[in-house]
Amino acid sequence: MMLRLSGVHAHYGAIHALHGVDLEVQVGEIVTLIGANGAGKSTLMMTLCGQPRASAGRIVFDGEDITRLATHDIARRGISLVPEGRRIFPRMSVLENLQMGAVLADKANFAVDLERMYTLFPILHERCEQRAGTLSGGEQQMLAIARGLMSRPQLLLLDEPSLGLAPLYIKKIFQTIRELNREHGMTILLVEQNAHHALRVADRSYVLQHGRIVLSGSGRELLANPEVHAAYLSGGHA
Amino acid sequence: MALALQQLINGLTLGAVYGLIAIGYTMVYGIIGMINFAHGDIYMVSAFIAISVFTLLATFGISSVPLSLLVVLLVAVLFTSVYGWTVERTAYRPLRGSTRLAPLISAIGMSIFLQNMVQLTQGARVKPIAPVLVGGVDLLTVDGFTVHLAYSQVLIIVVTVTLMAAFTWLITRTSFGRQQRSCEQDRTMTALLGINVDRTISLTFMLGAALAAVAGVMVTVYYGVVDFFIGFVAGIKAFTAAVLGGIGSLPGAMLGGLLIGLIEAFWAAYLSAEYKDVATFSILILVLMFRPSGLLGRPEVEKV
Numbered sequence: 001m002m003l004r005l006s007g008v009h010a011h012y013g014a015i016h017a018l019h020g021v022d023l024e025v026q027v028g029e030i031v032t033l034i035g036a037n038g039a040g041k042s043t044l045m046m047t048l049c050g051q052p053r054a055s056a057g058r059i060v061f062d063g064e065d066i067t068r069l070a071t072h073d074i075a076r077r078g079i080s081l082v083p084e085g086r087r088i089f090p091r092m093s094v095l096e097n098l099q100m101g102a103v104l105a106d107k108a109n110f111a112v113d114l115e116r117m118y119t120l121f122p123i124l125h126e127r128c129e130q131r132a133g134t135l136s137g138g139e140q141q142m143l144a145i146a147r148g149l150m151s152r153p154q155l156l157l158l159d160e161p162s163l164g165l166a167p168l169y170i171k172k173i174f175q176t177i178r179e180l181n182r183e184h185g186m187t188i189l190l191v192e193q194n195a196h197h198a199l200r201v202a203d204r205s206y207v208l209q210h211g212r213i214v215l216s217g218s219g220r221e222l223l224a225n226p227e228v229h230a231a232y233l234s235g236g237h238a
Numbered sequence: 239m240a241l242a243l244q245q246l247i248n249g250l251t252l253g254a255v256y257g258l259i260a261i262g263y264t265m266v267y268g269i270i271g272m273i274n275f276a277h278g279d280i281y282m283v284s285a286f287i288a289i290s291v292f293t294l295l296a297t298f299g300i301s302s303v304p305l306s307l308l309v310v311l312l313v314a315v316l317f318t319s320v321y322g323w324t325v326e327r328t329a330y331r332p333l334r335g336s337t338r339l340a341p342l343i344s345a346i347g348m349s350i351f352l353q354n355m356v357q358l359t360q361g362a363r364v365k366p367i368a369p370v371l372v373g374g375v376d377l378l379t380v381d382g383f384t385v386h387l388a389y390s391q392v393l394i395i396v397v398t399v400t401l402m403a404a405f406t407w408l409i410t411r412t413s414f415g416r417q418q419r420s421c422e423q424d425r426t427m428t429a430l431l432g433i434n435v436d437r438t439i440s441l442t443f444m445l446g447a448a449l450a451a452v453a454g455v456m457v458t459v460y461y462g463v464v465d466f467f468i469g470f471v472a473g474i475k476a477f478t479a480a481v482l483g484g485i486g487s488l489p490g491a492m493l494g495g496l497l498i499g500l501i502e503a504f505w506a507a508y509l510s511a512e513y514k515d516v517a518t519f520s521i522l523i524l525v526l527m528f529r530p531s532g533l534l535g536r537p538e539v540e541k542v
Contacts, residue, residue, distance in 0.1 A: 014377065049430055051426055051429070051430070070434075071429035071430060071431075072430075072431075072432050072433055072435065074435045075429070075430055075431060075432035076432050080430075080431075081430050083427065083430065087424055087426075087427040089248070089419070089420050089423045089427070090423065091419070091423055092419060092420065092423070096416055097412070099416060100417070100420050100428075101431060102419070102431040103413065103431055103432055103433055104431070145506055147431075151431070151432065153267045172315055178435060
């Protein structure tokens with residue numbers, strides 16, 4: 001078992017955002033988390049990284065209890081989060097953003113990894129000297145994903161990678177997610193509003209509602225589930 | 239003309255010192271958004287360390303100027319960095335995540351504490367030392383006025399320019415510099431990438447203190463006297479320099495320091511030496527009124 005959450009509660013100030021979440025991710029899986037706005041998806045991702053720390057419950061990664069670890073120590077265990085809202089460093093160049101992503105990585109791998117990101121997202125190569133804040137939303141999203149991959153994480157947490165992207169890019173991002181998983185054996189936990197895409201790419205999925213897991217199963221099962229269909233897929237567009 | 243040249247030299251010397259101190263204000267503001275009002279007193283502590291070490295070296299009979307300067311610089315930088323670290327650790331870090339006003343008040347308290355500590359342990363009187371670096375060159379004489387360039391002024395300007403170049407390289411080109419800047423932009427994201435943000439903040443305080451330490455040593459060499467209150471005025475002037483250059487901007491702090499030094503020197507020569515501080519603080523008020531983001535600072539509003 002790579003990641004196991006048991007009974008995790010989290011508070012954002014006075015808001016009780018997670019009410020005892022149980023969730024598991026196996027090595028090499030793509031697991032998706034779907035749910036409406038405000039269901040607590042992003043909070044769950046941030047809580048995994050200790051921002052905020054879980055107020056109750058346990059988070060175990062790779063056999064180690066990481067519930068009380070500092071954020072940077074969690075990252076050092078091999079967990080990389082591509083957060084909601086991209087959070088690139090706007091006053092640094094594209095290249096510097098990627099260098100920041102590689103702080104934990106072996107320096108010997110830097111050139112190879114950089115080349116890989118530039119092949120994946122050629123636009124980043126073109127703009128490598130440009131200030132990241134001047135990129136378009138879609139380009140910033142690609143930069144955020146590339147930055148998250150530069151450390152060669154064992155577990156990649158992706159929070160709405162398709163948000164604000166043109167359909168062409170969404171396709172590309174999901175293609176990339178599949179590739180990373182298949183070719184590099186990267187374990188991925190994905191949060192998506194776009195449930196259609198999310199369920200198709202996933203080995204397993206969880207549905208989060210008001211801070212609680214209400215459904216789980218394989219992507220296929222949930223795609224066929226009438227409740228899921230009504231709540232997250234109706235009027236469904238790819 | 240000769241007087242103007244002389245004041246240019248004096249102003250640049252003074253400005254170099256203000257610039258070195260201003261960097262500490264601007265970096266700390268950049269990374270945690272607070273004005274470290276104890277920073278001027280860190281500089282004062284360094285001047286006292288310099289005096290003590292100079293005196294100690296003299297009693298051991300070490301008279302080589304370059305050697306004693308080097309030793310004093312090293313000792314002052316070392317001890318003052320520890321002061322910078324301790325101040326952050328004890329007075330600011332416990333208040334992080336509190337209101338914006340809390341660390342500011344804590345900083346003022348720390349400033350008063352440091353002044354009183356030095357006053358109690360070192361005495362309230364002005365402390366002189368034997369001149370360390372004497373002499374200079376006469377550049378030219380016009381109508382009986384001789385333009386004099388002291389060796390201590392050359393030392394201050396050379397050391398400052400070298401340090402600022404090294405520092406600019408550190409911040410813009412190295413991994414530590416990138417981490418420092420990323421903390422300024424988004425601390426949570428920086429932590430998510432595996433960087434120890436607390437450690438980066440501590441190092442920033444230590445670096446700022448180290449630069450103030452160099453300024454303290456330079457001023458001791460230049461004036462030959464210190465007292466426990468020098469940190470207050472120099473601190474507020476360096477703060478003005480940082481605001482004039484654009485608080486948070488590194489080149490701004492350097493430029494602001496030079497400008498404040500020059501303005502002060504020329505004001506003192508041509509208008510009124512007694513009212514030179516009025517000039518500096520009028521600038522502070524004018525900048526805050528008409529250009530709060532300073533000369534090189536960026537406006538607060540930013541595209542997200």
